[in-house]
Amino acid sequence: MFRGIAAYFGLAVGDALGATVEFMTPAEIRHEYGTHQHMVGGGWLKLKPGEITDDTEMSLALGDAILSAGKVEPVSVAEAFSDWMRGKPKDIGNTVRRGIVQFRRTGQTEMPVSEHDAGNGACMRCLPVALATLNSPWENVQTASRLQAHTTHNNPVSDAGTECIIQMVQAALRGKPLAELELFAYQLVQVYPVFEYRQRRRDNPSGYIVDTLQAVFQALFSTASFEAALVEVVNRGGDADTTGAILGMVAGACYGQDSIPPRWLQRLDPTIRSRCTEQARALYQLAQQGHSP
Ligand code: MG
Ligand code: MG
Numbered sequence: 654m655f656r657g658i659a660a661y662f663g664l665a666v667g668d669a670l671g672a673t674v675e676f677m678t679p680a681e682i683r684h685e686y687g688t689h690q691h692m693v694g695g696g697w698l699k700l701k702p703g704e705i706t707d708d709t710e711m712s713l714a715l716g717d718a719i720l721s722a723g724k725v726e727p728v729s730v731a732e733a734f735s736d737w738m739r740g741k742p743k744d745i746g747n748t749v750r751r752g753i754v755q756f757r758r759t760g761q762t763e764m765p766v767s768e769h770d771a772g773n774g775a776c777m778r779c780l781p782v783a784l785a786t787l788n789s790p791w792e793n794v795q796t797a798s799r800l801q802a803h804t805t806h807n808n809p810v811s812d813a814g815t816e817c818i819i820q821m822v823q824a825a826l827r828g829k830p831l832a833e834l835e836l837f838a839y840q841l842v843q844v845y846p847v848f849e850y851r852q853r854r855r856d857n858p859s860g861y862i863v864d865t866l867q868a869v870f871q872a873l874f875s876t877a878s879f880e881a882a883l884v885e886v887v888n889r890g891g892d893a894d895t896t897g898a899i900l901g902m903v904a905g906a907c908y909g910q911d912s913i914p915p916r917w918l919q920r921l922d923p924t925i926r927s928r929c930t931e932q933a934r935a936l937y938q939l940a941q942q943g944h945s946p
Pocket of ligand 1: 706707708744894895
C-alpha cells in the first residue's frame with residue numbers, strides 16, 4: 654500500500670499533538686499532563702483538539718502549488734505561501750514572513766544566503782517535495798528541495814537537514830526499515846558534525862534545525878512504533894509541533910497508516926484529512942511521470 658497518505662497523516666497528527674505543548678519545557682509538560690498523549694488542543698495558540706498549525710498548512714499550500722505547476726516552480730510556491738499568509742494564519746515563523754514579504758515587494762523567490770536562517774521552517778513543509786520527486790534522480794530532488802526552501806530559508810545547514818528528512822521519507826516509502834533510515838542521519842552528521850545526536854539528550858529543542866533534528870532523531874531511532882516515537886518527541890517540549898510534524902511524516906511513511914492511533918487521526922478536521930489524502934495521491938501520480946525541476 655502507498656504510504657504517502659500515512660506520511661501526510663503523520664505530519665498533521667504530529668503537528669496537532671505537539672502544538673499543545675509548544676514552547677513548554679519537559680518539566681512543565683509533566684506537571685500539566687503527566688505524559689502528553691491526547692489530542693486536547695489548547696497550548697499558547699488556544700487550539701481546538703486536533704487543530705493543526707502552520708507546519709501542516711504550509712505543506713498543503715506547497716503541495717497545491719506543485720500540483721498546479723506540475724513541478725516545484727518557485728513563483729507558484731511563493732504565491733501559494735503569500736496567499737496562505739493573506740489568510741492570517743494563527744502562527745507564522747519570522748523567517749517565513751520575511752521571505753514572503755520580500756517576494757511581495759520584489760518578486761524574488763530566493764532569499765539571500767544567511768547564516769541566521771537555519772530555522773526548521775523549510776524542513777517542516779518538505780513532504781510534498783519528497784512525494785513529487787519520489788522517482789527522480791537525487792540531483793533533481795535536491796534542486797526541487799532548495800527551490801522551495803530558499804523562498805524563505807537559504808542556509809546550507811537548513812538545506813542539509815531538509816534533504817536528509819526527504820531521503821528518509823523517500824526510503825521509507827520504498828519500504829526501507831527504520832535502521833536503514835538512520836544511515837541518512839549518520840551521513841548528515843559526517844558532513845555536518847553539528848547534527849551529532851548520539852551524545853547528549855536534546856530536550857526543549859528550539860526552532861534551530863540542528864536542535865529540532867537532534868530531538869527527532871533521538872526519539873525516532875530509540876523507539877519502535879509511530880505512537881511511541883511521537884509521544885517521545887513531543888514530551889521534550891520546545892518547538893514540539895514542528896518536531897512532531899517532522900517526526901510524524903517520517904514515522905508515518907515508515908510504519909504505515911495502521912500504526913497511527915485512530916484516537917489521534919479521528920481528531921483531525923475531516924477537511925484536513927481529505928486534503929492530505931487527495932494531495933498525497935495526486936503527488937504520487939505526478940511522481941510516476943518523473944519530476945524535473
Ligand atoms: Mg506550527
Ligand atoms: Mg513550531
